[in-house]
Amino acid sequence: xxxxxxxxxxxxxxxxxxxxxxxxxxxxxxxxxxxxxxxxxxxxxxxxxxxxxxxxxxxxxxxxxxxxxxxxxxxxxxxxxxxxxxxxxxxxxxxxxxxxxxxxxxxxxxxxxxxxxxxxxxxxxxxxxxxxxxxxxxxxxxxxxxxxxxxxxxxxxxxxxxxxxxxxxxxxxxxxxxxxxxxxxxxxxxxxxxxxxxxxxxxxxxxxxxxxxxxxxxxxxxxxxxxxxxxxxxxxxxxxxxxxxxxxxxxxxxxxxxxxxxxxxxxxxxxxxxxxxxxxxxxxxxxxxxxxxxxxxxxxxxxxxxxxxxxxxxxxxxxxxxxxxxxxxxxxxxxxx
Ligand code: ADP
Ligand code: MG
Numbered sequence: 560x561x562x563x564x565x566x567x568x569x570x571x572x573x574x575x576x577x578x579x580x581x582x583x584x585x586x587x588x589x590x591x592x593x594x595x596x597x598x599x600x601x602x603x604x605x606x607x608x609x610x611x612x613x614x615x616x617x618x619x620x621x622x623x624x625x626x627x628x629x630x631x632x633x634x635x636x637x638x639x640x641x642x643x644x645x646x647x648x649x650x651x652x653x654x655x656x657x658x659x660x661x662x663x664x665x666x667x668x669x670x671x672x673x674x675x676x677x678x679x680x681x682x683x684x685x686x687x688x689x690x691x692x693x694x695x696x697x698x699x700x701x702x703x704x705x706x707x708x709x710x711x712x713x714x715x716x717x718x719x720x721x722x723x724x725x726x727x728x729x730x731x732x733x734x735x736x737x738x739x740x741x742x743x744x745x746x747x748x749x750x751x752x753x754x755x756x757x758x759x760x761x762x763x764x765x766x767x768x769x770x771x772x773x774x775x776x777x778x779x780x781x782x783x784x785x786x787x788x789x790x791x792x793x794x795x796x797x798x799x800x801x802x803x804x805x806x807x808x809x810x811x812x813x814x815x816x817x818x819x820x821x822x823x824x825x826x827x828x829x830x831x832x833x834x835x836x837x838x839x840x841x842x843x844x845x846x847x848x849x850x851x852x853x854x855x856x857x858x859x860x861x862x863x864x865x866x867x868x869x870x871x872x873x874x875x876x877x878x879x880x881x882x883x884x885x886x887x888x889x890x891x892x893x894x895x896x
Contacts, residue, residue, distance in 0.1 A: 561579065561580070562577065562578070562579035562580075562603060563577065563578050563579075564576070564577045564596065564599065564600075565577075566596070573591065573592065573593060573595055574589055574590070574591050574595065574755075575589065575590050575591075575595035575596045575598075575599050576588070576589045577589075577599040577602075577603065579603055579606075581603075581606045581607060581610055581744075582606065582610050582613075582614070582720060582721055582724070582744070582745070583745075584721075584744065584745025584746075585745060586606065586742065586743065586744050586745060587742070587743045588602055588728075588740065588741070588742040588743075589740060589741050589742075590602075590732055590735075590737045590739070590740040590751075591737065591738075591739040591740065591755045592735070592736055592737045592738065592739070593736070594735040594736055594737065595735075595737060597735055598731065598732050598734075598735035598737045598740075601731055601734075601735065602728045602731055602732065602742070605724075605727055605728060605731055606724050606728065606744075609639060609720070609723065609724050609727065610720075612636075612637050612639055612640050613639075613640065613643070613716045613720040613723070614716075614720075615663065615713070615714070615715055615716075621634065621636040621637055621640040621705075622640070622714050622715075622716060624636075625705050625706065625707060625714055626663060626707070626712075626713040626714060628706065628707075629706075629707035629708075629709065629710055629711065629712045629713065630707065630708065630709050630710030630711070630712065631710070632706065633697065633699070633704040633705060633706035634704060634705060634706065635703060635704055636703055636704060636705050637703070638703060639723065639727075640705070641698065641700060641703050641705070642723070643716060643719055643720070643723050643829070644660065644696060644698055644705060644714070645698060645700065646719070646829055646830070646833065647660040647693065647716075647719055647833065648660075648693050648696055648698065650830075650833050650834070650837060651693040652693075653852075654837060654841070654849050656808070656809055656840075656841075657807075657808070657837045657838075657840040657841045658718065658808070658833060658836055658837040658840065659691055659692070659693045659808040660693060660696075660714050660715060660716060660718070660719065661690070661691050661692055661693050661695060661696065661707070661712055661713070661714055661715075662691050662715050662806060662808055663712070663713025663714055663715040664687045664690045664691065664711060664712065664713050665684070665687050665688070665690075665691055665806055665808070665811055666715045666717065666804075666806065667713065668683055668684065668687055669802070669804070669806065669813075672802075676794055678802060684811035684812070685811070687811060688808075688809075688811045690709060690711050690712050690713075691712075691808050691811075692712075695707055695708035695709055695712055696708075696714070717804075718787075718805075718832065718833060718836040719829060719832050719833050719836075720832075721744045721745065721747045721785075721832055722747070722783075722785065722828045722829035722830070722831060722832025722833060723828070723829045723832075724744060724828075725742070725744060725747060725749035725783050725785075725828025725829070725831075725832070726749075726827065726828045726829050728742060728749065729749060729751050729828070732751055733751070737751065738751065738752045739751060739752045739753060739754060739755045740752070741760055746765065746785075746786050746788075746791060747783070747784075747785045747786070747828075747832060748762045748783065748784045748785070749783045749828050750762070750779055750780070750781060750782055750783070750784075751781060752780065752781055753780045753781075759778035759779055759780050759876075760778065760779055760780065761776045761777070761778050762776060762777050762778075762779060762784040763775075763776045764776060764777065764784070764786060764820075764822050764859060765786060765788070765790075765820075766880075767788050767789065767790045767819045767820040767861055767865075768790065768819075768865070772880075773880060774820075774859075774861060774867055774879060774880055774883055775859075775867070775877055775878050775879035775880050775883065775885075776877075776878055777822075777824060777859070777873060777876050777877045777878075778876050778878075779824060779876070781826060782824055782825060782826055783823075783824070783825055783826070783827070783828035783831045783832075784822055784823075784824050784831070785822065785823050785825075785828070785831040785832045785834075785835045786820060786821065786822040786823075786835060787805055787820070787821050787822075787835040787836045787838075787839045788803075788819060788820035788821075788839075788861075789801065789803035789805065789813070789814075789819045789820070789839075790803070790819070790820070791803075791804065801813075805836060805839050805840060806840075807840050808840075814839060814840040816839065816840060816841065816842030816843070817842055817843060817862050817863055818838075818839055818842055818843060818846075818860055818861065818862055818863075819861055819862065819863050820839075820859075820860075820861040821835050821838045821839045821846070821858060821859070821860055821861070822835060822858065822859040823835040823838065823856055823857070823858050824856070824857040824858070824859075824872075824873065825855060825856045825857070826855065827855075830856070831856070834853070834856060834858075835858075838850070838858060838860070843860050843862060843868060846858070846860065847870075847888055847889075850870060856870075857869075857870045857872040857873045858870050858873075859873065859877060865883065865884075866884055866886060867879060867883050867884065867885045867886065868885075868886045868887075868888050869885060869886070869887060869888065870888050871887065871888065871889075874887060
């Protein structure tokens with residue numbers, strides 16, 4: 560399936576739906592309005608363009624060029640790549656230890672191991688960890704150039720690329736006078752406005768252990784709902800131990816914070832994407848503490864015992880499955896950074 564576009568007309572007016580492959584996942588979009596079809600074509604083009612800038616699998620992308628020039632020279636980059644790197648570094652600096660886009664060499668090590676189901680040798684992980692360091696990104700915002708300090712370093716935007724795309728597509732849809740839309744960028748939902756009838760969008764949150772089941776849903780307007788989970792991409796070794804794709808930059812191993820899924824609800828799609836990965840690594844306790852400094856963000860945490868925790872702002876908006884125990888996290892006291 561390259562791309563399919565379908566039109567549906569209902570009591571809400573004209574609705575266009577589109578499904579396509581991009582950024583290694585299936586994306587589906589629906590938009591309402593007289594220019595909906597045009598808007599979705601533009602969305603598809605924009606996502607492909609961004610993939611061409613961010614992907615480490617595309618030879619001429621900004622990221623591939625930066626990675627090839629690591630330790631040697633800086634590369635001219637697009638304003639979009641500059642913004643993503645700036646945001647990523649900002650969050651890594653503000654909440655150190657959990658999120659790092661220079662994780663490329665480690666991701667690569669695990670990706671290769673994944674194919675054969677044998678985890679990388681401990682020594683290889685130990686040798687690779689010093690290459691992971693966001694402080695080695697040399698970013699010149701005015702000149703729009705980026706470089707990596709050491710040979711062997713590599714940037715991987717896997718934890719933020721779709722987030723940036725979400726913010727861009729929302730702006731793009733608005734240029735086509737679309738005021739109501741729902742996009743699923745592979746476990747990453749972005750909504751624009753409300754449903755055409757004025758009611759909120761209801762976004763389902765996937766059950767981390769049963770495919771096709773939900774733990775609940777959250778009703779939102781104009782927000783992104785982004786989930787990072789240990790179930791999205793994983794392999795298991797001969798003993799059945801699960802190795803998933805969210806790594807702890809400090810240990811070099813898949814994160815074992817006790818959480819198996821984190822969803823972040825925020826108006827900013829990029830920040831929600833980044834934060835869902837970051838909180839997943841931080842774990843429940845530290846994650847809650849750092850959320851106090853981000854009052855505009857709400858979150859749903861799921862631990863390995865299938866306890867579900869929600870931040871106070873989601874009370875009344877999160878509707879959980881009746882078989883699942885929901886815990887309300889305490890009121891956040893601090894509201895400032
Ligand atoms: P998904 O890709 O399933 O949407 P995430 O948004 O959580 O899930 O991103 C996971 C991807 O981000 C990984 O595949 C990897 O490329 C990258 N990544 C994994 N761990 C980290 C981390 N601690 N910091 C930054 N990027 C990470
Ligand atoms: Mg993410």
